[in-house]
Amino acid sequence: MGYFERKIEDQTRESNMSGSNPLQNPVNLTSFLRLFRRASQPRHWPDQRARSWAREIKNYPDLPEIYKPFFREKKLDHLEPFPYTVVSPTFKGGHGRPENERLLWISDRTVNVLEFVDGQLHSTYYNPEQIVYLERGSILLHAWISIMGQDAAGINSTTIRYNAVTDPIMAPFLSCLRVTPATGGSIDLDRERSRFDFLSFSNFKFMSYGQASIQQGARVNRILLQPQIRHDIFRFSGFNISRLIQPSHLIILTDGELIIIRDDDSQPWSRKDPYGAIWSFISRERI
Numbered sequence: 001m002g003y004f005e006r007k008i009e010d011q012t013r014e015s016n017m018s019g020s021n022p023l024q025n026p027v028n029l030t031s032f033l034r035l036f037r038r039a040s041q042p043r044h045w046p047d048q049r050a051r052s053w054a055r056e057i058k059n060y061p062d063l064p065e066i067y068k069p070f071f072r073e074k075k076l077d078h079l080e081p082f083p084y085t086v087v088s089p090t091f092k093g094g095h096g097r098p099e100n101e102r103l104l105w106i107s108d109r110t111v112n113v114l115e116f117v118d119g120q121l122h123s124t125y126y127n128p129e130q131i132v133y134l135e136r137g138s139i140l141l142h143a144w145i146s147i148m149g150q151d152a153a154g155i156n157s158t159t160i161r162y163n164a165v166t167d168p169i170m171a172p173f174l175s176c177l178r179v180t181p182a183t184g185g186s187i188d189l190d191r192e193r194s195r196f197d198f199l200s201f202s203n204f205k206f207m208s209y210g211q212a213s214i215q216q217g218a219r220v221n222r223i224l225l226q227p228q229i230r231h232d233i234f235r236f237s238g239f240n241i242s243r244l245i246q247p248s249h250l251i252i253l254t255d256g257e258l259i260i261i262r263d264d265d266s267q268p269w270s271r272k273d274p275y276g277a278i279w280s281f282i283s284r285e286r287i
Contacts, residue, residue: 139276179256181217
C-alpha cells in the first residue's frame with residue numbers, strides 16, 4: 001500500500017471513529033478528493049518525459065540490438081575508444097510531428113546518421129567539406145539540429161529533433177561539422193567574445209547567444225544587429241495592430257563562417273522577446 005492510500009485509509013478511519021461522514025463534511029471531502037487524485041496519478045511521469053531525451057551510448061553492448069549488425073559489419077564494435085554515439089529520441093516532436101529514432105556517431109571527423117525506414121537501415125554521412133548549411137534551434141524545450149550536405153549524388157539533409165534538456169549531448173555533432181578556424185589557438189577567445197558587449201543594453205539575449213557561438217580560434221570580423229521590423233495595419237486611439245515583416249536577428253561574420261541568429265517568427269506576438277532562437281551556420285566558401 002502506497003503513502004497516499006494509507007493516508008486515505010487513516011482519514012477514513014478517523015472519520016468513522018468520530019462518527020462523522022467525510023462526504024457530509026466539506027473540509028474532509030476536499031482533503032479526501034485531493035488525496036485520491038494524487039494517489040491515482042501515474043507514477044511513471046519521469047520515464048514518459050524522458051522519451052524526448054537523446055541518450056549517449058558509451059560502449060558497444062549498450063547499443064540497441066537493431067544497430068549491432070551494422071556496427072559489426074563496419075568493424076566499429078571493437079574500436080577503442082568507442083565512437084561518440086547518441087540515440088535520438090522517438091516521440092511526438094515539435095508541432096505534433098512524430099520523430100523516428102536515429103543513431104548518430106562521430107568517426108574520422110564525419111557525422112554518421114543511421115535510421116530504420118521501411119524495414120531497412122539507411123545510413124547518411126556528413127563531413128565538414130560537404131556541408132552546405134547547418135541549423136540549430138532551441139525554443140523552450142523543443143530543440144533540433146538540421147544538416148544539409150552535398151556530395152556526388154546530390155543534396156542530403158537530416159533534421160534531428162529532441163528535448164532541449166539534452167542539448168549538450170547533441171552539441172558535439174554540430175561542432176564537428178562547423179568550419180574549423182584556420183588560426184587555431186592564436187586568437188584570444190575572451191577578447192573576440194567581448195566584441196559583443198555593446199549589445200548588453202539593446203539586446204542582452206543576442207549578446208549572450210553571439211558570444212556562445214564563437215569557436216576557439218575564430219576571429220570576428222563584423223557584427224550587425226537588425227531589430228524587429230513591424231508594419232502597422234490599424235491604429236486607433238493609441239491602439240494599433242501590426243504585422244511582422246522581419247524578426248530580430250544578429251549577423252556575425254567570422255574569418256571562416258557566416259552566423260545568423262534570429263528570433264522564431266512563428267511564436268504569437270508578445271511585448272516580451274520571443275523565447276529561444278534559431279542559429280544558421282554557413283561556411284564562407286559557400287556564400
